[in-house]
Amino acid sequence: MPESSTFNDQYLSGRLSPFKKLIISLLILFLFIFFILDIALGSVSIPFLDVIKVIFSTGSVDETWVYIVEKIRVPKAITAVLVGCGLSVSGLQMQTLFRNPLAGPSVLGITAGASLGVALIMLSAGSVTSLYTIQELGLNGSWLIIVASSLGAAMIMVVILAISSSLKDNVVMLIVGVMIANITLSIISIWQYFSAPDLIKEYLLWTFGSLEGVTEQHLYVLILAVLAGLIISIASSKLLDALLLGENYARSMGLTVNRARIIIICSTSILAGSITAFCGPIGFIGIAVPHLARSLFNTSNHRILIPGCCLIGTALMLICDIISQIPGTQTTLPINVITALIGSPVVIWVIISRNNLRGF
Amino acid sequence: MEDFLLHTSDLSVGYKSGNTQKSVAGPLNLTMKAGELICLLGPNGAGKSTLIRTLAGLQPALNGIVKIDTENVAKLKPSQLAKKLSLVLTDSVKAGNLDVFSLVSLGRYPYSGWLGGLSKEDKKIVKWAIESAHVEMFVNRKVSQLSDGECQKVMLARALAQDTPVIILDEPTAHLDLPSRIELMRLLHQLAKETSKGILISTHELDLALQVADQIWLLKKDGSVAVGSPEELVLNGIFESAFDKAGVLFDKSTGTFNIHQNTGKSVFLEGNGAAAFWTKRALLRHGYSLTDSASALLSAEVRDTQEGTTWLIKSGDTIEKRDTMEDFLLLLRSR
Incomplete structure (x- = not known):
């Protein structure tokens, strides 16, 4: 039995295969290159060598360039990394929790819930949810917004989880999710209707999504929130693995299902909520990246998939950000347009290939 | 009492909704010994699945207690119960990208570390489970690449890896073709004998159950249960009366149900x-x-x-x- 000998050697050693090690090394290399490229390219053209000098703080460079690189481009690139990690991992967790390959923060209305949370805070403060009002708030304000938007996200997740327990059909659940997102967005729209016209324009800009609004002090808050979400997520990878077989099996293997749900909802809401609060609703990364990670690493094991999603999500966000700058021009496209352009084909691929719709 | 693996006293099972209780079966006094393969039989709607779910702790009993190894199931934490009892359910496994080895390894869940890492001992047991359930041939495959019969055996391997004294399988032979049904039943019979585990299966395969079961629990429509060896239940007519329906005749001499109308000749x-x-x-x-x-x-x-x-x-x-x-x-x- 040739098959059984590979089973003994490869599986029982529990190590990653050389092929997977190669993929991981290549991904890390690409990440590094994309990160540098993202900083080097932009609407103001700065010679590549000067950018490198600024990053490693060696040699003397034009002060404006130092400002652009240190205060704008590096925070933006770090934000791209955070968004890529956070949204992909929250999407992965949602797909496992709902046992639905088409689940994701933007699809099931989680980002809409987060928007509502942000809007409610702004409403009570008598202002509008916009990038600029967020920027005007101090450090305490940014924490408040993260908490509000995470709670908004969690609220929608709980509603969807409650409904999903009585729905077996993936497609039906998806439609319910879209409807809930619509209800949430309508509530925001009604409130918008009563707002000043110039503020509506700002809100619309926010809905395009942007990585640029995260200035230095907000960045620390975002880093902490995303790190917290990721740590909870990695710690719950064993729970996620058990949930792959469904809740009854998970319970029979000793999982306290309700506690596991709360933990997973918490980390998903923190990740999707904090990112949405600062960067606006960014679509398709959350739903597409987990599928890319599954096919690339060929596994369902969350201990591999969570770091895998971080790597692929980060690479994809950096690429999207580089494209959105349209290198060599003064124009910048909204990041949401680019993620949709890259993410939608992946979703279509998931729906068409039957194997992937069944296998998540 | 002490050598019973599983024991119920005055157990009644059913559903609660609000303040009203709907009892499906009970009171039941059942016992399972080590090394026994027990088949739970009964017509549709008699409450087989409800009983299985209650024994497994997936739903609370309306009355009475279930004990495994002298411990009350209702009082055990999920993590403790998982070391006493493993399950194979009719739920479909949607995680098609999961490979067989990882799936069987999930059986070590109650024992593995907080990140789910496997120790040397864990791996040894996983290997044993894979070999005992005869799934080593497709250990590299994905769940989506398995036939129904292979999938059942893989789920059984996972239950074996959980290393519990009691294994309960809910209709494991449903959706399987005849050779796979026979193969699975024979495997279960052999495992019960070799490992001294208590195995309970609910099934509609009357003829196979009569051949392999050490004990039969026959749930009747009125919620009572008849317990005994297959031969005993057939000879005293209990078997026949439980499945009594117009046009269905049980032939004691062959142990099969006749589907043909008699012309009188x-x-x-x-x-x-x-x-x-x-x-x-x-x-x-x-x-x-x-x-x-x-x-x-x-x-x-x-x-x-x-x-x-x-x-x-x-x-x-x-x-x-x-x-x-x-x-x-x-x-x-x-x-």
């Missing part, structure tokens, strides 16, 4: 071996019943000789011979 058939057996089946299908008395109106004999099989029809002193079963049946019908 009876035949006395002599002969041995496979030819006689299949002739009997053909006669039953054509609405004849078989009798033991040689004085029946129709009397026939099947002879298996070197030259082939011949059928004889005797009436009085005349004997007519036919060389094919078809001709034999034609002749019989003309009588």
